[in-house]
Amino acid sequence: MKTSTTFLLTLLVFGGAFNVAYGECKDNITPSTPTNRFTLNDNGTVTDNQNGLVWMRCSLGQTWDGSTCTGSASTYTWAQALASADESNYAGFSDWYLPNIKELNSIVETACYDPAINLTVFPNTPSSGYWSSSPYAYYYYNAWYVYFSLGGGLNLNKNGSKRVRLVRAGVAQ
Template sequence: MQPLHAQTCHNDITPTTPTQDFTRHDDGTVTHNKTGLIWMRCALGQNWNGATCTGSGQAYTWPAALQAAEGFSFAGHNDWRLPDIKELNSIVEQACMSPAINAMVFPAAPSTWFWSASPYAGYVRDAWSVSFGGGSDGAFLKTGSDRVRLVRGGQ
């Protein structure tokens, strides 16, 4: 993986999401071959121009993120959904940061927090989020604002 933008990747750490683990499609989607999940390459609010994602993405509260996914239509499909925490963590690139994602597969990815569909059992007002700045996860108030990347398949 080559570092793009401000991304820093460490050559002494084995990549957790190598490019060959994904099949990139011309429609702005990518299939993660290990999980069979199909991901949007761009965050919601970004636009796919055929080569990369443009824009910075839109921030949503957790209820708004769930609602935005319902019936969302992209690349000829309307069964997109918010990923659960395990699914979202499956695309974190542990060898990189800022963003902690494979930038060849998910170009121009925001280095920020992304919502999962998983509520936090420890506090009903929280839900799980993943930081694509540093690759960690945590539970945050559902009324807070995070980005969204949709997925289809699985479950």
């Protein structure tokens, strides 16, 4: 764990030197989240047929226009991220929640980076951190997030700013 965290931090610090193209995927790596694993719903949601979770296709702050996510993804503190789920009534559903770290990691696309997510399923996802609902046990004032530039899980002070993608259980109608 220490080695991978050190590598990730090194890449973050010196990231400009690598000249990474946006949304690059490696053909020699089997996709972890192939598009056929998902059902793309007309209401701006997507159903993960592997685990039954229903995700918002867009990050909070973006708008689903029927074919893609437009606008800019907003940033939130951890408390604001948790509250945003309680306030959401997206696509006619009020049972949205902030995913735990395991759920959020389930949409990481390991064959891609910058961002490490399937852009057909989750278009215009920024290569940045997304809050999970999972607190960090060692430091009570931190929480886990997934950094979608490379797909790794990290922790940050809960007052830091990250983006949000909400999820719900069940099948979208």
